[in-house]
Amino acid sequence: MSDTHAQTVPFVRDTMLPAAQPPDNQAGAVRWLRENLFAGPVNSVLTIAGILIIFFLVTHFWDWFAHSVWNASSLSECREIISATWGPDARGACFAVIRERWNQLTFGFYPSELYWRPTMTFGLQMIALAPVLFATALVIRRTVLVITAVVTLAAMIALGSPMIWLVFAAIAFAGGIYASERNVRWLVPVALIYPLAGIWFLWGGSLWTPIFILVGPALGWVAWRILGKRLPGVGMFAAILVTILFWMILAGDAANDAQNLIPMSIESVRSDRFGGFLLSVTIGVAGIALSLPIGIVLALARQSDMFLIKSLSVMFIEFIRGVPLITLLFVASLLLNYFLPPGTTFDIILRVIIMVTIFAAAYMAEVIRGGLAALPRGQYEAADALGLDYWKAQRLIVLPQALKISIPGIVSTFIGMFKDTVLVTFVGLYDPLKSMPDAIRANIEWKGIYWEPFIFVGAIFFIICFAMSRYSMYLERRLQRDHK
Amino acid sequence: MTDVSASTDTSFRPSMLIYDRRYRSLTFQVIVFILVMAAMWWLISNTITNLASMGKTFDFGFLFQRAGYDISQTLIPYSADDTHFRAAVVGLLNTLLVAILGCIAATILGIAVGVARLSKNWLFGRLMTVYVEIFRNIPLLLWILIIYAVFTEIMPAPNAYRGDDPAWSMILFDNVALTNRYTSIPTLGMTNDPGSLDLGARITFNWATIAFVVVLIGGWIARGMIAKNAQKVQNRTGFRPTTWWKSLLVMTVPSLFLIWFFGLHLIAPALKGFNFTGGINVSNSLVALWLALTLYTAAFIAEIVRAGILAVSRGQSEAAFALGLRPKRTMNLVILPQALRVIIPPLISQYLNLTKNSSLAIAVGYMDLRGTLGGTTLNQTGRELEAIVLMMLTYLMLSLLISAAMNVFNSRVKLKER
Numbered sequence: 001m002s003d004t005h006a007q008t009v010p011f012v013r014d015t016m017l018p019a020a021q022p023p024d025n026q027a028g029a030v031r032w033l034r035e036n037l038f039a040g041p042v043n044s045v046l047t048i049a050g051i052l053i054i055f056f057l058v059t060h061f062w063d064w065f066a067h068s069v070w071n072a073s074s075l076s077e078c079r080e081i082i083s084a085t086w087g088p089d090a091r092g093a094c095f096a097v098i099r100e101r102w103n104q105l106t107f108g109f110y111p112s113e114l115y116w117r118p119t120m121t122f123g124l125q126m127i128a129l130a131p132v133l134f135a136t137a138l139v140i141r142r143t144v145l146v147i148t149a150v151v152t153l154a155a156m157i158a159l160g161s162p163m164i165w166l167v168f169a170a171i172a173f174a175g176g177i178y179a180s181e182r183n184v185r186w187l188v189p190v191a192l193i194y195p196l197a198g199i200w201f202l203w204g205g206s207l208w209t210p211i212f213i214l215v216g217p218a219l220g221w222v223a224w225r226i227l228g229k230r231l232p233g234v235g236m237f238a239a240i241l242v243t244i245l246f247w248m249i250l251a252g253d254a255a256n257d258a259q260n261l262i263p264m265s266i267e268s269v270r271s272d273r274f275g276g277f278l279l280s281v282t283i284g285v286a287g288i289a290l291s292l293p294i295g296i297v298l299a300l301a302r303q304s305d306m307f308l309i310k311s312l313s314v315m316f317i318e319f320i321r322g323v324p325l326i327t328l329l330f331v332a333s334l335l336l337n338y339f340l341p342p343g344t345t346f347d348i349i350l351r352v353i354i355m356v357t358i359f360a361a362a363y364m365a366e367v368i369r370g371g372l373a374a375l376p377r378g379q380y381e382a383a384d385a386l387g388l389d390y391w392k393a394q395r396l397i398v399l400p401q402a403l404k405i406s407i408p409g410i411v412s413t414f415i416g417m418f419k420d421t422v423l424v425t426f427v428g429l430y431d432p433l434k435s436m437p438d439a440i441r442a443n444i445e446w447k448g449i450y451w452e453p454f455i456f457v458g459a460i461f462f463i464i465c466f467a468m469s470r471y472s473m474y475l476e477r478r479l480q481r482d483h484k
Numbered sequence: 485m486t487d488v489s490a491s492t493d494t495s496f497r498p499s500m501l502i503y504d505r506r507y508r509s510l511t512f513q514v515i516v517f518i519l520v521m522a523a524m525w526w527l528i529s530n531t532i533t534n535l536a537s538m539g540k541t542f543d544f545g546f547l548f549q550r551a552g553y554d555i556s557q558t559l560i561p562y563s564a565d566d567t568h569f570r571a572a573v574v575g576l577l578n579t580l581l582v583a584i585l586g587c588i589a590a591t592i593l594g595i596a597v598g599v600a601r602l603s604k605n606w607l608f609g610r611l612m613t614v615y616v617e618i619f620r621n622i623p624l625l626l627w628i629l630i631i632y633a634v635f636t637e638i639m640p641a642p643n644a645y646r647g648d649d650p651a652w653s654m655i656l657f658d659n660v661a662l663t664n665r666y667t668s669i670p671t672l673g674m675t676n677d678p679g680s681l682d683l684g685a686r687i688t689f690n691w692a693t694i695a696f697v698v699v700l701i702g703g704w705i706a707r708g709m710i711a712k713n714a715q716k717v718q719n720r721t722g723f724r725p726t727t728w729w730k731s732l733l734v735m736t737v738p739s740l741f742l743i744w745f746f747g748l749h750l751i752a753p754a755l756k757g758f759n760f761t762g763g764i765n766v767s768n769s770l771v772a773l774w775l776a777l778t779l780y781t782a783a784f785i786a787e788i789v790r791a792g793i794l795a796v797s798r799g800q801s802e803a804a805f806a807l808g809l810r811p812k813r814t815m816n817l818v819i820l821p822q823a824l825r826v827i828i829p830p831l832i833s834q835y836l837n838l839t840k841n842s843s844l845a846i847a848v849g850y851m852d853l854r855g856t857l858g859g860t861t862l863n864q865t866g867r868e869l870e871a872i873v874l875m876m877l878t879y880l881m882l883s884l885l886i887s888a889a890m891n892v893f894n895s896r897v898k899l900k901e902r
Contacts (some may be wrong), residue, residue: 036606043605050607308513312520322883323876324840326854331876334868338534339527419623426846433626434847450633458622458630465621 067092070099074445097449098456101440105456108275108430114204114267116161118278120169121201123152125285127176128194131187133471136478141180149173195289202282204268208255215254216246271349275430277460283353284418290357291417292410295364296403300394302365303372313365320362325420328355333427352424360417367413371406372398404479411472415465433457531869544874546865547572553860555851557767561686568861570685575856576878582770582852583839586777590838591831593778594785601790612786619783624841627780632772632848639664639768645755659752661760667771668753668760675747692746699738706734769850773842781838785831792827793819824897832890836883843879853878 024030037047067086072078078094086092098105107115126148134141153173156166179186196210220243227235259265274282301313320328332351337344375398383393403410425434437453440446501511535542547569554564559577562570601612619627642663644652654661661668678691710730718724742748753763796819804814845852846859853875862871 036604039604043603046600046603046605046608050605050611053611306509306513308517312516318884319880321836322880324843324854324879326843326846327858327872327876327879330858330872335872338531338869341530342534342537415621419621422623422625423844425625433623434629450637451630454626454630454633458626461623461626462618462621466617469621 064091064093068095069093070095072096073100075447075449076445093452093455094449095452095456097440097446097452101446104440105276105432105436105453107278108436109273110269110275110278111267111273113160114269116156116159116165117201117204117266117269119152119155119159120161120165121198122281122285123148123155124169124172124176124201125194125198127172127180127187128191130176130180131184131191138181141184142177145173145177145180149177195286198285200266202269202274203271204266206255206259207264207266208258212251212255212258213247216243216251219243219246271347274349276432276436279349279424279429280418280421280432283349283356283421283424286353287356287360287417287421288414290353291360291364291413294357294361295368295413296399298361298365299368299372302369317362317365320359321366325356325359325423326426328359329423329427331355348427348429352427352429356417356420359420360413363413363416364410367406367409368402370409371402371404374405375402407472407476407479411468411475415468418465418468419461432460535869540867540869542869544870546861546867546870549865551861552864555856557770557851568857568865571861572853572857572874575851575853578770578850578855579839579842579845579852579882582774582777582842582845582850583835585774586781586838586842587835589774589778590781590785590834593782595789597782597786598789598793601786602793616783616786619780620787624776624780625844625847627776628773628844628847631776631779632768635662635667635768635772636664641665642755642759645760654752659750659763661753661755661763663760664768666760666765666767668763668765670750670752670763673749673751675749676745678746692742692748695742695746696739699742703735703738707731710734767850769845769848772848773845773850777838777841780841781834784834784837788827788830788834792823795826796822821897828890828894828897832887832894835890836886839882839886840879 021027022031025034038044067082067090069078069081069092072081072094073096075094075097078092078096082090082092082094103112103115107118110118126145130141130145134144149170153166153170156169161169176187176190179190193214196213200207200210220239223242224235224239227238298313298317301309302317304310304313329352332355333348336351379397379401380393383397388396422431422433425431430436430439433454437450437457440453441449501507531542548567550564551566551568551571552564553571555562555571555574555578557578558574559581560570560574562574597612597615601609601616603609639662640652642661642665644650644663645654645661652662659670674692678695680688680690681694682688710727714725714727751762753760753765756762759765800818800822801814804818809817842852843854846854849855851859857871857878858875862868865871
């Protein structure tokens with residue numbers, strides 16, 4: 001056979017030819033253009049449409065942005081500068097309003113000599129977040145903490161912070177960075193206590209109030225240690241009961257007495273002075289911190305075998321998800337004094353935070369329920385087979401996996417909630433998006449300025465939300481344990 | 485011996501309420517039940533005390549008093565002399581109007597953008613990504629305010645359209661006029677008006693509308709029957725008869741006939757005096773709200789559609805090609821049925837979100853349910869409790885209805901498993 005083959009083939013090449021250059025239209029930029037922009041008639045039409053859209057946007061908005069003015073004290077001054085520089089018909093953006101009203105957009109009506117307090121609060125917050133957000137990545141943690149420390153301390157100096165608080169913040173940052181370098185778990189107690197500290201920094205008042213709020217759970221923990229050994233089921237109830245009783249009966253008077261005995265307080269700031277991004281971020285951070293645990297509890301309750309627990313949870317979730325957030329905010333502002341004992345009033349920001357939290361928690365519960373349902377049945381059965389009780393099984397096996405699956409949903413719920421914080425404008429709070437620009441426009445100097453505040457506020461929201469969604473993608477990759 | 489152990493097994497000790505798994509859940513549920521009941525009793529008794537101390541009662545009688553305020557845009561006839569109840573219904577219909585228009589437009593735009601993001605075109609794909617990211621990461625309220633400001637600040641007063649050489653001209657073949665107060669769109673005129681069906685309470689439907697609805701539904705059913713018949717023939721003989729022209733005929737010819745029969749035509753708005761007349765003047769609050777809801781929700785729908793199509797594994801389309809199916813049939817028979825199953829549930833929740841977000845109408849003064857019942861009526865009568873409870877229940881019913889309807893649809897497209 002092989003003989004015939006050799007005879008019938010007249011010529012066999014025994015060396016490789018040198019590789020030829022590809023044809024001109026199959027190489028380099030031309031090829032890329034052909035493949036990505038002009039791969040067929042439909043594709044070419046789309047490309048041309050895209051170019052037209054970009055052309056339209058650039059021709060209509062470029063000169064407006066290029067002629068922007070950053071330094072003026074009123075809209076008419078802006079217009080004078082623009083017509084003096086670029087001719088009488090030129091139009092331009094007047095971003096000077098952002099520069100002039102920066103403090104108002106950022107801090108609302110917070111007393112200007114205390115601006116350093118919110119700055120310090122949200123700077124120090126990064127230390128508390130370190131064990132939660134970047135627990136596994138030392139390099140990222142180091143970078144974030146060092147940059148935050150430098151920026152926060154510089155901002156505090158610029159905003160005229162008293163020396164003692166500057167030293168306090170510096171020591172806190174140094175301690176935080178040291179702990180993060182040595183063992184980030186040391187910062188977990190900081191993360192637990194920080195919400196109270198943050199509230200105290202922002203609203204001020206007596207230091208004894210947060211301290212006595214903390215004493216409640218501490219007493220509860222003691223009760224749990226004493227009773228829990230003998231009566232495991234009763235221990236938890238006793239702990240909760242002791243905490244609540246302490247808060248309701250003793251905490252207020254004790255804090256007052258302690259304040260009279262040893263006064264320790266900083267200037268208190270009323271809630272109606274909050275506004276702008278300070279308000280959004282306060283509500284957003286509080287809502288995010290509270291809605292996740294409540295959402296987990298609701299999701300577990302909805303998956304529960306106990307009929308009553310399950311139906312209560314379903315009713316709650318479906319009710320909250322079925323009504324718009326605005327109506328819940330109206331309940332907070334108009335109806336709460338119907339539902340509470342006569343004469344009780346409590347802070348409007350706190351009411352809004354509660355409503356935003358339960359709203360986000362209901363959505364969170366559905367997201368986490370999806371994660372729980374997506375977990376293979378074998379995982380639950382394996383936990384049972386190991387003899388773990390319900391809470392151990394949830395804590396060690398089910399929730400870590402279910403939460404990992406639901407990270408994208410959880411973060412998009414966070415993003416949605418942060419965007420929803422602007423709705424507080426409808427219950428009379430000064431959000432950065434509607435009420436603040438309206439307040440700015442109410443001045444004669446800035447009457448008629450629409451686009452610049454919108455663009456600025458939109459850009460800030462975009463940066464924060466986009467960063468959150470990118471962070472969730474990073475986290476998803478980081479936590480991926482299977483091989484794909 | 486055996487008797488003793490059996491008796492200890494069955495005897496009930498109080499400690500078993502805590503330690504025995506059979507009873508523990510019961511104990512727990514009883515405790516929770518008591519706590520919930522106590523909380524409810526506390527809230528209700530507080531409410532009763534507070535109402536009594538304010539000298540108010542809890543009754544819905546105010547709904548049947550004279551409303552006394554005007555609503556600029558209504559779907560059913562309404563005047564200030566009507567009751568608060570009718571005002572609330574007008575508001576509810578306005579909510580439904582913007583929600584339905586928004587859902588339709590957002591679905592179309594969302595699917596288009598979602599598919600465009602998957603296209604191999606580098607430039608267009610990037611553009612669509614930019615659109616989706618920008619709209620998803622900025623609050624809806626901002627979009628509503630910006631679009632409303634575009635209409636009120638940039639669009640001209642109606643008299644800009646006046647004269648031989650006007651500063652502004654109408655768009656879409658001289659059919660639509662954009663002004664700073666309203667958008668004027670053409671209305672439908674009939675030369676043979678068949679009159680209206682009166683449903684009472686001044687709600688009327690034109691017979692022509694009813695005829696069109698009947699004819700369209702009839703055409704859809706006939707199309708289904710033709711397809712079924714074709715399937716039968718295919719099963720029997722192995723060849724599918726050509727049906728597209730029959731389907732097209734039953735779907736279009738009756739409608740065309742009705743258009744001719746009633747003498748249906750468009751009446752474009754025209755400037756008379758200070759305003760446009762002849763067409764329908766849609767208030768800019770509705771147009772801005774609708775546009776903003778559409779653009780915002782479409783960005784989310786685009787992501788859902790993209791994720792749904794990507795969720796169908798490549799092997800499915802490769803298998804279909806290996807079987808010799810053409811790309812279009814692969815899409816219709818293999819990819820879409822599987823992608824829809826992933827797409828529909830999140831799509832439902834987007835429709836729900838859109839409906840609930842329509843309550844942001846408050847920002848532009850569009851009189852939806854919140855604007856009438858939860859706004860002017862509430863302020864005029866001072867009945868916060870009743871008005872807000874009623875409003876929340878209405879929104880809740882609306883949401884439950886939408887999700888129920890969509891769940892039925894979802895269960896039909898769901899994968900039939902064992």
